[in-house]
Amino acid sequence: MLFAEEAQAPAENPSPSPEVSVEEQTLAAVKKLIGFIRYKKNDKALALIHVGKFSDKLLAGHKISAADRKDFEDAIGEYIINKAFPIALKYFDKIDITYEKPSVNGTNARIGSSILYKGSDQIKFAWILSEVEGAWYISDFETEGKLATEINRVKNIDPSIKKNGVKGTIELVRKAAKN
Numbered sequence: 001m002l003f004a005e006e007a008q009a010p011a012e013n014p015s016p017s018p019e020v021s022v023e024e025q026t027l028a029a030v031k032k033l034i035g036f037i038r039y040k041k042n043d044k045a046l047a048l049i050h051v052g053k054f055s056d057k058l059l060a061g062h063k064i065s066a067a068d069r070k071d072f073e074d075a076i077g078e079y080i081i082n083k084a085f086p087i088a089l090k091y092f093d094k095i096d097i098t099y100e101k102p103s104v105n106g107t108n109a110r111i112g113s114s115i116l117y118k119g120s121d122q123i124k125f126a127w128i129l130s131e132v133e134g135a136w137y138i139s140d141f142e143t144e145g146k147l148a149t150e151i152n153r154v155k156n157i158d159p160s161i162k163k164n165g166v167k168g169t170i171e172l173v174r175k176a177a178k179n
Contacts, residue, residue: 023102026109029136030127034097037088042081050137051077053130057140057149058157068166075173082177091117107131110142 020028029048036045055073064072092115100112109129117123128140128147141148160169 022104022109026102026104026111026127026129026136027099029129029138030099030111030113033138034092037085038093040085040089042085045085046077046081048138049080050130050132050139051080053132053137053139054149057147058153060153061158062161062166064166068170071170072166072173075170075177078177079173091115091123109136 033045033048036042036048051073055069055076058076059069059072095115095117098114102109102111107130109131111127111129112124113126114122114124124143126142127138128142129136130139131137157169160172164172
């Protein structure tokens with residue numbers, strides 16, 4: 001009697017083959033993300049973002065229960081899909097992105113990039129990636145030399161947690177994601 005193994009669908013961000021350089025792996029993750037955003041495949045795009053690492057940076061300095069951390073990550077994921085991806089689509093749709101050579105330091109990488117928006121405005125930014133379990137994920141975004149997580153933590157998250165508490169902040173993030 002023969003037993004067939006169940007076929008499993010390949011992971012969205014599988015471990016790359018060793019022949020592919022780390023620089024190529026990081027750039028491939030960013031290019032996939034852009035492609036998924038352009039074609040509005042939000043779940044696949046979100047799978048390339050390490051929402052856990054992103055959330056950890058937003059919550060730096062706050063002691064939060066595991067359950068609240070999970071709720072916060074879910075709310076941030078909703079926000080990324082409903083707010084950040086549409087903004088990114090506006091900038092990345094039908095526009096070529098220029099990429100610098102990835103700078104890799106252990107399990108972290110930075111890819112400087114730029115676009116010509118509306119044909120004349122050059123916008124410079126960088127992708128921040130982290131290697132997790134052998135795969136590269138976007139874990140932050142840099143504009144004008146500042147990390148998105150740092151800007152949002154200082155301007156939004158820290159003041160909200162101070163005023164509304166963790167649960168109140170989670171609800172505000174969810175509400176913002178829906179509006």
